[in-house]
Amino acid sequence: MILTNFEWILKDLRQLIIDSVAGKSKAQAQLYQYLAPKMYGVCLRYSKDETEAEDNLQEGFLKVFEKIGSFRHEGSFEGWVRRIMVNAALERYRKNHLMHPVEDMGVFDGPELNEQIISEMSAKDLMKIINELPPRYRMVFNLYVFEGFNHKEIAEEMKISVGTSKSNLARARAILQDKVVKVFGEIANNYSA
Amino acid sequence: MIKDNNQLDDLFRSKLDDFEQEPPAYVWSRIQEQQAGNKRRMLFFYLKGAGVAAAVLLAFLLGWQLQQQPENLAPVLTDHQVQSDEKTSQSESSDSATDTKEGTLPIQESTSAEQSSGLAFAESGRGKSAAEKPETIDSNNTIEFQITANADASSHGRQLDTEDSENRKQETQQFQLLRLLHLELDDSFKEQAQLADLRRKQRETATQFNTFEQNQIEENARLLAANRMSESPAGWQLGAMLTPGVSVNQSSQSQNYASSMAIPDSKDKLQVGGGISIEYKTHKRWSVQSGVYYSKLGQTSSNQSFQPEALYSDVVSDGALRGEVAYFNTAVAVKSGEMLMNTAAGVVAIDRLPTNARLSSGFETLAADDGILLTQTEFEQQFEYIEIPLILRYQLIDATFELQVLGGLNTSVLVGNNAYANSEYGNERIGETRDMNAVNYSTSFGFGLGYGLSNKISLHVEPQLRYFMGSLNSNSNVSFKPYTIGVYTGLSYQF
Incomplete structure (x- = not known):
C-alpha cells in the first residue's frame, strides 16, 4: 500500500510540486512524507545528534x-x-561554531583500517562515528566526500582558508579510522601481512 | 588495508550516501505549526499594512475633498440663473406686447458688450436678433391683430421667444461670470491666463451654435453633479461618542503562576470611555470610519472571604465568631526591595503598602513567594488606552432610521497603568502592572443604529463586541485577553 502510494507520488511529483507552490497542505504533506527519510539521513550526517x-x-x-x-x-x-538541507546545516554551523574555532592539530597516522571491517559495519555505526566528529571536521568531511565540494568551495562556504579545509579533512579521516578501529576492537594490522 | 584516502571516502559514501531514516512524527507537526505561525504573522502584517494604507487613503480623500471645495460655485451659479429666469418670465406675463422688446433688448446690449470684448458670441447674438427683427416689427405694426389674437400670439410666439431669450440671458450671465473668473485667474496665474487665451481662441473659432451647446452641456453636467451630491448626502461625518462598556476578562495562567495568584473577581465593572469619530462614505452603502477614542479596562482581584465560625467551631465557644468574616491571604514575592503580586492580568509591582494590609513572612513555602499580604482589600488594576479604530461599515437600511453592520481593527496604545487597593480606607494607588504591552490590536464587530435628527445631525447607538488578538501582557506565564461589549452612543454631524 505504502509502495503504491510512493509510486504514485513519483509519478506525480511534478503535480505535487505545483500543488505545494499553490500552498496546498495535502501536497506538502505528501512531499514531506516522500523526502523526509532521505533528508533526515542527510541531516543526521551533519549533526552531533x-x-x-x-x-x-x-x-x-x-x-x-x-x-x-x-x-x-x-x-x-x-x-x-538536499542542497537546501546542506545549506541549513551550513547556516547552523556558521551561527554556532564560527566563534569557537577548533584547534588545528597536525595529521597523525592512526591505526590502519581494514576494508573488511568497514564493510561489516552498519550504516548506523558509521553514522554514529561521524556524529562524534568535532563540528568543523564533520562539516568539511561531509562537504568534501558527500557533496563533492573541492577545498576552495569548502573554504568559501565555511569562511576558512583552503589550508585549514585540507588539514581538517585529513584530521577527520584520521579520527574516523581511529574510531572505527576502536569500536570494533580490532587492529587492522592483524590482517596485514 | 586502507591506505588510500579515496578508498575510505568511497566506503563511507557507499554506506551513508543513500542512508535513510524515518524522522519522528512530531517534526512534521512542528513544521506545520511554524508554517501556520508564519502565515498568521504575514496575515497580521498585511492587516497592519492595510490599516496604515487605509489611514493614508483617508487622509488623501480628506485632502482631495477640501481641494474640491471651489467646485461648489456651480450650484450658486445655477441659483442666480433661476432667479433671473423667474424675473424675465414675470415681466413677460405682465406685458405680452413689450415682452419681445424686453427680451431682446438685454441681449442686444450684451452682444454689443461681447463685441467690444471680441467674443464670438457677439456675432451669434447679432445673427439671432437680426432673424427676430421682422417678428418684432410685425408685432408693432399690427396692434389690432395682436389684440385679437392675443391669446394665440402669447401662447405660441411668446413660448418661442421666451425660450430663446431665456437661453441667451443664461448665456450672457454665464459668460459675464466666467469672464470675471478668468480675469481673477489672469491676475493670479500667468499660466492659467495663457490657457484662458487658448480657450478664448477656441471659442472664437467655434460656431455660435457649438458654444451655446457646449455651455448647455457644461451646465447640465454641473447640475447633475450637484444633484448627485444632494442624493448621497454623507461624504464626511464627524461624531462625538460616549462608550459605556463592560469588559469580560478572559485570562489563563501557567500553573506555577496561578498557585500564588490573587483570586480574580468575576464581577464585571462598567467602564466609560469616549472619543471622536470621523467617517467617510466611500459609496452609497459602504463607509470607512476612524477616530480617536479613550477607553479603560480593569481587572479586580481579592481575597475570598469565609465564615470563621464554621471553620473554628470546635475550638471557639459558640457564638464567639458569629457574623465575623475572615479573608484568605495574598501571596507576594519580596525580592531585592520589590513586592510583587501575581494577578490574573499580570504581576503587580506594589510600591506602596495598602493602609489596612500587613506583610508577613510566608508560613508555608509557596513557589518563589516569601511574603504574605494580610488584608481584606480588593485590588483593582486599571489600564487606560487611546484607541484608533479602522472600521468598515455597510448600510443595511439608509433612511431617516439607518442600520449598519460594522467590523474592523483597533490599535490600542497604553497610556495609563495603575493598580489600586479598595478598602474601608478608600481607593489608594499601590503600584502598577508589569509587562503590559504598549500597543495592542483588537477586532470589532457590531451593529450601528442611527436616527436622523435633522439633515446634518444624527443620533447613533452602536453595540460593539471587541476582542483582543493577543495577550495584553507580555509575561509568558499570563495570557490576558479580555473582550469588551460596549454601546457606542453619540451624535454625528454630516458635512
Whole structure:
C-alpha cells in the first residue's frame, strides 16, 4: 500500500510540486512524507545528534516550502531539496561554531583500517562515528566526500582558508579510522601481512 | 588495508550516501505549526499594512475633498440663473406686447458688450436678433391683430421667444461670470491666463451654435453633479461618542503562576470611555470610519472571604465568631526591595503598602513567594488606552432610521497603568502592572443604529463586541485577553 502510494507520488511529483507552490497542505504533506527519510539521513550526517538533525530537517523543510516556487523543474527536485538541507546545516554551523574555532592539530597516522571491517559495519555505526566528529571536521568531511565540494568551495562556504579545509579533512579521516578501529576492537594490522 | 584516502571516502559514501531514516512524527507537526505561525504573522502584517494604507487613503480623500471645495460655485451659479429666469418670465406675463422688446433688448446690449470684448458670441447674438427683427416689427405694426389674437400670439410666439431669450440671458450671465473668473485667474496665474487665451481662441473659432451647446452641456453636467451630491448626502461625518462598556476578562495562567495568584473577581465593572469619530462614505452603502477614542479596562482581584465560625467551631465557644468574616491571604514575592503580586492580568509591582494590609513572612513555602499580604482589600488594576479604530461599515437600511453592520481593527496604545487597593480606607494607588504591552490590536464587530435628527445631525447607538488578538501582557506565564461589549452612543454631524 505504502509502495503504491510512493509510486504514485513519483509519478506525480511534478503535480505535487505545483500543488505545494499553490500552498496546498495535502501536497506538502505528501512531499514531506516522500523526502523526509532521505533528508533526515542527510541531516543526521551533519549533526552531533538526532535532536540537532530534527531541527535541521525542520528548518530545511520550512525553507523548501517557502522557496518551492523558485524551483524551475529543470534539475532533480531531490537534489534541490538536499542542497537546501546542506545549506541549513551550513547556516547552523556558521551561527554556532564560527566563534569557537577548533584547534588545528597536525595529521597523525592512526591505526590502519581494514576494508573488511568497514564493510561489516552498519550504516548506523558509521553514522554514529561521524556524529562524534568535532563540528568543523564533520562539516568539511561531509562537504568534501558527500557533496563533492573541492577545498576552495569548502573554504568559501565555511569562511576558512583552503589550508585549514585540507588539514581538517585529513584530521577527520584520521579520527574516523581511529574510531572505527576502536569500536570494533580490532587492529587492522592483524590482517596485514 | 586502507591506505588510500579515496578508498575510505568511497566506503563511507557507499554506506551513508543513500542512508535513510524515518524522522519522528512530531517534526512534521512542528513544521506545520511554524508554517501556520508564519502565515498568521504575514496575515497580521498585511492587516497592519492595510490599516496604515487605509489611514493614508483617508487622509488623501480628506485632502482631495477640501481641494474640491471651489467646485461648489456651480450650484450658486445655477441659483442666480433661476432667479433671473423667474424675473424675465414675470415681466413677460405682465406685458405680452413689450415682452419681445424686453427680451431682446438685454441681449442686444450684451452682444454689443461681447463685441467690444471680441467674443464670438457677439456675432451669434447679432445673427439671432437680426432673424427676430421682422417678428418684432410685425408685432408693432399690427396692434389690432395682436389684440385679437392675443391669446394665440402669447401662447405660441411668446413660448418661442421666451425660450430663446431665456437661453441667451443664461448665456450672457454665464459668460459675464466666467469672464470675471478668468480675469481673477489672469491676475493670479500667468499660466492659467495663457490657457484662458487658448480657450478664448477656441471659442472664437467655434460656431455660435457649438458654444451655446457646449455651455448647455457644461451646465447640465454641473447640475447633475450637484444633484448627485444632494442624493448621497454623507461624504464626511464627524461624531462625538460616549462608550459605556463592560469588559469580560478572559485570562489563563501557567500553573506555577496561578498557585500564588490573587483570586480574580468575576464581577464585571462598567467602564466609560469616549472619543471622536470621523467617517467617510466611500459609496452609497459602504463607509470607512476612524477616530480617536479613550477607553479603560480593569481587572479586580481579592481575597475570598469565609465564615470563621464554621471553620473554628470546635475550638471557639459558640457564638464567639458569629457574623465575623475572615479573608484568605495574598501571596507576594519580596525580592531585592520589590513586592510583587501575581494577578490574573499580570504581576503587580506594589510600591506602596495598602493602609489596612500587613506583610508577613510566608508560613508555608509557596513557589518563589516569601511574603504574605494580610488584608481584606480588593485590588483593582486599571489600564487606560487611546484607541484608533479602522472600521468598515455597510448600510443595511439608509433612511431617516439607518442600520449598519460594522467590523474592523483597533490599535490600542497604553497610556495609563495603575493598580489600586479598595478598602474601608478608600481607593489608594499601590503600584502598577508589569509587562503590559504598549500597543495592542483588537477586532470589532457590531451593529450601528442611527436616527436622523435633522439633515446634518444624527443620533447613533452602536453595540460593539471587541476582542483582543493577543495577550495584553507580555509575561509568558499570563495570557490576558479580555473582550469588551460596549454601546457606542453619540451624535454625528454630516458635512
